[in-house]
Amino acid sequence: MLYLYVDSDREIWQESLQLKLPLDVVAWPHSVDAEQVEYVAAWNPPDGFFAPFTHLKGIFALGAGLDRFHKRDDIAPGTPLIRLTDAGMAQQMLEYVLHGILHFQRDFDRYLQQQEQNIWQSWPYRSARELRVSVLGLGELGGHVAQVLAQLGYQVQGWSRTPKHLEGITTCHGMAALPNLLQHTDVLVSILPSTPETRGLLNADTLILLPRGAVVINAGRGDLIELRALIDQLDSGHLRGAQLDVFPQEPLTAENPIWQHPKLIITPHVAAATLVEEATSQIASKLAQWQQGQAVAGLVTKAAM
Numbered sequence: 001m002l003y004l005y006v007d008s009d010r011e012i013w014q015e016s017l018q019l020k021l022p023l024d025v026v027a028w029p030h031s032v033d034a035e036q037v038e039y040v041a042a043w044n045p046p047d048g049f050f051a052p053f054t055h056l057k058g059i060f061a062l063g064a065g066l067d068r069f070h071k072r073d074d075i076a077p078g079t080p081l082i083r084l085t086d087a088g089m090a091q092q093m094l095e096y097v098l099h100g101i102l103h104f105q106r107d108f109d110r111y112l113q114q115q116e117q118n119i120w121q122s123w124p125y126r127s128a129r130e131l132r133v134s135v136l137g138l139g140e141l142g143g144h145v146a147q148v149l150a151q152l153g154y155q156v157q158g159w160s161r162t163p164k165h166l167e168g169i170t171t172c173h174g175m176a177a178l179p180n181l182l183q184h185t186d187v188l189v190s191i192l193p194s195t196p197e198t199r200g201l202l203n204a205d206t207l208i209l210l211p212r213g214a215v216v217i218n219a220g221r222g223d224l225i226e227l228r229a230l231i232d233q234l235d236s237g238h239l240r241g242a243q244l245d246v247f248p249q250e251p252l253t254a255e256n257p258i259w260q261h262p263k264l265i266i267t268p269h270v271a272a273a274t275l276v277e278e279a280t281s282q283i284a285s286k287l288a289q290w291q292q293g294q295a296v297a298g299l300v301t302k303a304a305m
Contacts, residue, residue, distance in 0.1 A: 001025075003032060005042035005049065006062065009276065016276055017041065020284035041283060043274070050074040058082055058290070060283050062274050066300060067194035067221060082286055083298040087279045089272035090144040093219060096271040097145050097189050100217040100243035101154075103265065104187070105131055109241050113262070128153035134185040136201075137220055138164040138171065141272065142191035157181055161197055182209040187217065194221035204229040213240045219271035222246035227258065234263045245271040 004027040006013050014027040023039070026032050034052035042049070043062035050056070051074040058080040061069055066083050069075060103109060107123040114121055131154050135146040138160040150156040150168050158164065158171040159181050165171065172181060175197075182188070188210060192198045202216070203226040210216075216239065218225055227248065233239040243265040250269060258264060289296045 001032065001036045002039040002041060003037045003053070004028065005040070005045040007044075012276055013041075013280070016280040017283065020280050021287065039287070044068060047072075048074050060084075060286070062279060078301050081300050082283075082290075082296060083300075084274065084279055084282055085298045086140045086144075087282050088275035090141050092272040093141045093191065094145050094148050096219055096245065096267075097149070097191075097217055098152075100189075100215070100265070101131070101133065101149075101187050103243065104215045104241055109263075129155065131155060132157070132184055132186045134159060134181050134188050136160075136188065136190040136224075137192035138166060138169075139191070139193075142189075145189065145191060157184070161195075178206065179209055182206060183211065185210055185214060187215045190216075190218045190220040190224055192220040192224055194223050199223045200226050202226065202230070204232070207233045208238065210239065212238055215240050216242040217244075218242070219245045222248045222250065231258065231261065234261065239263075241265070243267070245269055 041060040
């Protein structure tokens with residue numbers, strides 16, 4: 001049996017999975033015999049959700065990242081975790097990042113401010129080939145974003161924690177390479193996962209390394225950036241602006257003052273949504289590969305906390 005937890009479109013997910021899997025699929029909140037549950041497909045279930053399932057063979061994460069699962073204490077160490085690899089998210093991520101780049105490249109931030117003040121003034125055009133874009137995180141999503149941006153004519157660099165090679169992209173890796181990359185970046189794009197190495201990666205010491213007038217786009221994980229340090233750099237005028245899709249605590253509360261910050265574009269974690277048909281087809285394929293003893297992309301084990 002596979003037990004499904006989603007907070008919207010539950011019947012659509014269940015029907016799609018049931019058509020593709022050789023297992024009974026039951027969706028929360030329907031009760032089940034926990035001992036009969038072999039697999040769970042879920043995203044961000046409540047605390048304690050996994051505790052009753054003592055015979056789990058694996059958990060399918062309905063998203064590209066696994067950091068939320070690694071942090072949980074209701075999943076036993078050693079439990080296999082399988083993340084989605086793209087499942088329609090790469091194109092969405094590209095669109096989100098491209099919007100952020102064009103917003104500042106074509107001076108829409110300035111024109112919006114001028115509209116509020118009834119000012120008719122044009123700004124000099126800045127071409128793609130003049131813009132240095134650095135992508136942090138070169139997995140399935142980040143790698144796709146970096147390569148398409150390069151094809152569109154941007155000067156693209158890529159950074160990852162471990163060595164990566166992408167055709168047509170200048171890449172570097174490791175903490176020692178980060179300062180030089182930041183110093184030669186006009187638009188910094190983060191599509192990094194949350195790990196002990198990446199949490200707080202962009203802070204007061206690293207953000208100041210960006211050239212004056214640089215822009216930050218974060219569509220990876222919210223704990224990558226120390227928000228107070230980012231706001232300080234925006235307020236000082238060192239950074240021109242930022243587009244943020246993720247935050248250390250979500251949802252962002254209505255009382256949070258950063259909603260009104262004039263140099264911020266805020267979106268509610270929508271850069272790349274999981275698409276049902278693509279995701280369920282991928283789950284079915286990964287499950288078949290796993291049961292046949294084949295290598296499964298995106299398979300890791302829950303680390304001991």
